[in-house]
Amino acid sequence: MANELQGRKIAFLFTEGVEQVELTEPLKAVQDAGAEVHLLSSETGKVYGFNHLDKGDEFTIDRAVSEASASEYDGLVLPGGVANADTLRTDEDAVKFVREFFEAGKPVGVICHAPWLLLEAGVAQGRTLTSWPSLKTDLQNAGATWVDAEVVTDKGLVTSRKPDDLPAFCAKIVEEFAEGFHKEQAQMTEEAASEFTQ
Numbered sequence: 237m238a239n240e241l242q243g244r245k246i247a248f249l250f251t252e253g254v255e256q257v258e259l260t261e262p263l264k265a266v267q268d269a270g271a272e273v274h275l276l277s278s279e280t281g282k283v284y285g286f287n288h289l290d291k292g293d294e295f296t297i298d299r300a301v302s303e304a305s306a307s308e309y310d311g312l313v314l315p316g317g318v319a320n321a322d323t324l325r326t327d328e329d330a331v332k333f334v335r336e337f338f339e340a341g342k343p344v345g346v347i348c349h350a351p352w353l354l355l356e357a358g359v360a361q362g363r364t365l366t367s368w369p370s371l372k373t374d375l376q377n378a379g380a381t382w383v384d385a386e387v388v389t390d391k392g393l394v395t396s397r398k399p400d401d402l403p404a405f406c407a408k409i410v411e412e413f414a415e416g417f418h419k420e421q422a423q424m425t426e427e428a429a430s431e432f433t434q
Contacts, residue, residue: 242270244310253319256285256292265406302329306336311413316348341422345409365395392418
């Protein structure tokens with residue numbers, strides 16, 4: 237099954253402060269499965285990964301998220317890292333990009349602190365997911381069901397808590413990206429949007 241993602245294009249969205257291993261391990265997993273990968277951020281240029289609080293390697297960004305659309309991709313990965321997730325959730329283009337994947341029913345993998353972006357995008361309500369434990373209350377307040385598990389899959393949304401969960405997370409995102417469109421994910425997003433606007 238080395239080519240289960242052949243012909244698929246996957247976006248990785250992150251910025252300075254990304255937890256490096258939560259970027260590199262999923263990146264390797266989807267590339268090994270045959271996917272084409274694009275690294276997206278708020279701006280093009282270089283972004284440093286971090287190993288907890290220590291600066292890690294430099295990554296070259298392929299595209300600014302403001303110039304990208306979910307329609308161009310088959311799946312999305314949101315790596316963690318406190319500073320990364322906290323910065324991206326204030327970027328309107330990043331939040332819009334994330335929301336587009338849910339509206340289109342496309343699979344999304346999210347780990348550690350990255351569910352903050354789901355909150356900003358308004359797509360956490362009614363979902364069962366996990367995250368770094370400090371996000372539990374935020375997610376519950378947004379209408380999500382939070383569970384303490386190494387990997388949780390809910391209609392195309394894959395979530396994990398921390399770097400120790402990466403083997404399970406990587407295997408599951410490859411599986412979900414291979415499955416493709418999830419009609420229930422698009423329906424839930426539409427229903428949540430209509431409730432929000434009433």
